[in-house]
Amino acid sequence: MTKKVYLASPFFDEEQIDRVERVEKALEANKTLGAVFSPRKHQHEEFEMFGPEWRVATYNGDVEAINEADVMVAVIDYVGQEVDPGTAWEFGYAAAKNIPVIVVKEKTGPVNLMMGMPLTAYITEISDLETYDFDNTPRIEFSGEIF
Template identity: 90%
Template sequence: MSKKVYLASPFFDKEQIERVERVEKALAANKTLSSVFSPREHQHEEFEMFGPEWRVATYNGDIEAINQADVMVAVIDYVGQEVDPGTAWEFGYAVAKNIPVIVVKEKAGAVNLMMGMPLTAYITDISDLETYDFDATPKIEFSGEIF
């Protein structure tokens, strides 16, 4: 059985783009996945970026992809104590839909309570995504500092 993953991640600067590309590569190597939807790769270039049509297509496309996902991978590397609001929203939507969320956080530091508690697995090394069993979705609790 292979799972469909929705990848929630910021991709607004060079560091974030480099990180999400590494996550995409690791997920592509995972044998328990049939597909990965990364919003970074679905930017609706047929519309003017941030224009009305683009907004509708992007929002609806992302919602549809989350609804079709079996699992979410959420990259939550903070800037200070601030996580990307889009990633946080996608995370909360997945939790509300009972979709398991695998959190990836490379940077050391505390995790917000509202992400640390409902996550299914907490991963700090992106290469671990290559071998994580998305069919079984084993629990890896976050045991660090919560804020």
């Protein structure tokens, strides 16, 4: 069975774009996955960015994609101790809907309690996404520092 994945990740600067592109490629290589929805690739260019129509289309499209997802992959590399608020919202929404969340965090350091506790798996190497078993979503707990 192939799973549908929603990829939650910031993509506002070169470092974040590089990271999310590497995650997208790793997910594409995983044989247990079918469709991968990456909001970065669904920007509703038919509307003026950040205009009223764009806001509605982006929000509704992302919520629909999360609702259709079997699993979420969330990139939570912080800037200081601040995670991207959009990613945090997507993570919380998925957790509330009992959708497994696979966290990817390349940077070292503590994890916020509200992400460290409900996550299904904690991954620090993007390449591990190529072989992660999304059919069974094995648990990989976060055992580091929580804030």
